[in-house]
Amino acid sequence: MIRIANFNVNFDDARELKVLVAERLGVAADMVSLVKVVRKAVDARRFHGAPIRFVYMLDVAVQGSEKKLLSRWKKDRNVSEAPEAMASLGQFSPPGREDKPPVVVGFGPAGMFAALTLARQGWQPVVVERGRDVDRRHEDIARFWSGGGFDEKSNVQFGEGGAGTFSDGKLTTRVNDPLMGQVLADFVAAGAPEEILYLHKPHIGTDMLRQVVKNIRQEIIRLGGQVRFETQVTGLEADSDGRLRGVQLNGQERLSAGAVFLGIGHSARDTYQMLFDRGIAMEAKPFAIGVRIEHPQELIDVSQYGQDAGSPLLPVADYALTYNDRASGRGAYSFCMCPGGQVVAAASEAGGVVTNGMSNYRRDSGVANSALLVTVNTADFASHVLGGIEFQRQWERLAFRLGGGDYRAPVQTVGDFLSGRQGSRDFLTKPGYLPGVKPVDLHGCLPGFVTDMLAAALPYWDRKIHGFAHEGAVMTGVETRSSAPCRIVRDRESYQSVSMPGLYPIGEGAGYAGGIMSAALDGMNASLAFLRENSHNI
Ligand code: FAD
Structure with a gap:
């Protein structure tokens, strides 16, 4: 495949991309067998009255020798060989019999993608979410917005999908992570529009997000994980050497775990207080x-x-x-x-x-x-x-x-x-x-x-x-809730809390991400750090 970057097309040019690409490369239109949009942005700057343009990055398949064609354009920085497809997550060995399922706290983007990554590698995570499932949450929020009373358990911050569910669903981020393609592909597999794979400013929207988060939940369950709603982590339990060994749920139940991914978002003020009282290292930000x-x-x-x-x-x-x-x-x-x-x-x-x-x-x-x-x-x-x-x-x-x-x-x-x-x-x-x-x-x-x-x-x-x-x-x-007011301090490499091994603070609430995409990437990267430490690549 040949990659063409910075390919400008007037926004109202009705010609097929295939035709424009053929013109750009100097070949006949019927030689172009495939045009894949890798990126599409709008450039509305009007230098010297120039029209509004779409700026594309395209991967193009051309019949005949692409190598020959590439050598013809070798002095053109915008024409090159297309790189390999997206970075792979790798395959890790499954957990051993003695390994307890990891617990994922919070089903926002960070928790969802941590759980999905773990579930795909056979670790059957248990997700606990203090809020309700997205359908009941939708009803609770609709009632609140129509004046029917506020619910501290189920609202725009708490519940399935996390803070981003009732959002614009913008997926833009300043983070540049090779796993971005994987997160976008997972959203598309769960029902998001395909265009998010290439738009410069992708967005999903609340109406679609509701189904997308539900589908991600179903995929985690299909892979052997569990998702428990109205289940709040109210305490952490550790061994005498300080290593995490379980969580307390709703003030009564105990769930043992070798690893806990804490994706609580920036609004779980009672959980922040619990962590502080427990002596977990935190800092104001x-x-x-x-x-x-x-x-x-x-x-x-x-x-x-x-x-x-x-x-x-x-x-x-x-x-x-x-x-x-x-x-x-x-x-x-x-x-x-x-x-x-x-x-x-x-x-x-x-x-x-x-x-x-x-x-x-x-x-x-x-x-x-x-x-x-x-x-x-x-x-x-x-x-x-x-x-x-x-x-x-x-x-x-x-x-x-x-x-x-x-x-x-x-x-x-x-x-x-x-x-x-x-x-x-x-x-x-x-x-x-x-x-x-x-x-x-x-x-x-x-x-x-x-x-x-x-x-x-x-x-x-x-x-x-x-x-x-x-x-x-x-x-x-x-x-007031655009980002977390504090950080749960973790080790840069292992993603684990500096004060409690086995505890993985992730996402916006941990203070290491901001926005849907970066929280999702953080959850995915933390679970990969866990997999690297607890199993070996196969
Ligand atoms: P959250 O999404 O906040 O998820 C945390 C989850 O943990 C919650 O569901 C909560 O109920 C649960 N939880 C908390 N404490 C506990 C506990 N003790 N036990 C069990 N569960 C617990 N970002 C964008 O990138 N694009 C946007 O368009 C956008 N629009 C937004 C619009 C709105 C209205 C809001 C509120 C936020 C928006 N954001 C947007 C920000 C984005 O939603 C967050 O950055 C992102 O959701 C953070 O993901 P997270 O998984 O770290 O935390």
Whole structure:
């Protein structure tokens, strides 16, 4: 196969890729027998009025001698021999009779991919998840969003699929890991659209994710694993030499295990406390807090695509914004932007309001939302390892009170926020947060350094995206759970806790990943480290 990189095609060019490739390589179209899209990105930058382009990486099969063709193009850096297909996980020897099944705590992306990897190698993991299965979880969340009461056991943070289930399902990551192809292939095998294998910014969407996580669960069970819902790890048990030997479940049952993969996410505050009390090495880490902002999707599309906005050939547009304040050294940035999505209530603790964003696969709500976050340094909260949790909780409770004490969220228009007014209801888009909102002054539920930074950043961002700081744009508070406020310290090579061998802290909650893809990769890599230590390659 021949790989062609940086292959630019005008977005509205209707010709078949095969024809364009043949032209590029200087061969007849009927010589091109296969074109496989390896990567596809949109380039909307318009240098000298250039049209919007799709930028492809393609693997192409050509009849006749590919070697000869390659030598013709040897001076062209964008034409080369296609590399071997994706990295393989390897095959390990199965567990011995004396080996106990590993326990995987949490069925978010990290836990799912740790369990799937172990199950494929014959280790029959036992997964324990404090929340409910995805169908019951969906009902619980729908009830909460329609004003029917909040459930601490089953919500946007807790339950099958983890925090990412009710999300935009973006699979982009800054991590560059050879196993990414494997994770994407597993998602596709479980029902995600094939395009995630090649899109530069792949996404699945909440509607599809619900079935995908269910299928991954069924695959783990088919391979001999177990998945137990409404089962919370409430304690860890260790030998006299400090090595892990089991977990306590729901405060009563005991399950013995030689290895425990702890994929608890960033919101399991009671579990963090249990780990701290147990003497597990942890450290505070920086995170970020802020608000969600909503705009008409059209405004974002026009800013990115100009006159081509709205073309069915183009995906709904996204954005990524940053702002740095030299004096304070702090940064503000957009995060987890959800095109065509919805702002959601994402609390996991009674008496707190937390926002986040999600979208369905088609991203067709007509509203764009994104978090606008400001970095919080460890010096901003008490020196205690778990001080970040108390800091988050403080602002979540203030938001709850400001919103009226019934899980409505505090909102404010950008116009009011920037001019010191409050109460305007002249919203550019209907606030999407359910179970409802209350117009207030967001300065009452955010630290001064956050509101100051946002006030400075919004006009700056308006110069990048015209209308971003429109006075009717809706801001909803508070977004506090974008990453973990602490880290469960582990050994770099073995992935095991530095204070309890046999305990594998994984994913976002461990502080070593951020986002669906990187959490999944972390779970997979930790289970491979376990397999390397406990069996031999065959
Ligand atoms: P989680 O997904 O948080 O899973 C942890 C699981 O552990 C939970 O199900 C929890 O119930 C369970 N658990 C906790 N404690 C215990 C215990 N003691 N015993 C048993 N079970 C326990 N990321 C993206 O990359 N793209 C997105 O588009 C995106 N959108 C998001 C939208 C929303 C609304 C939210 C909340 C998050 C979003 N994220 C997104 C972030 C992403 O979901 C997380 O980074 C990812 O889910 C982390 O995976 P994880 O497996 O480490 O933890």
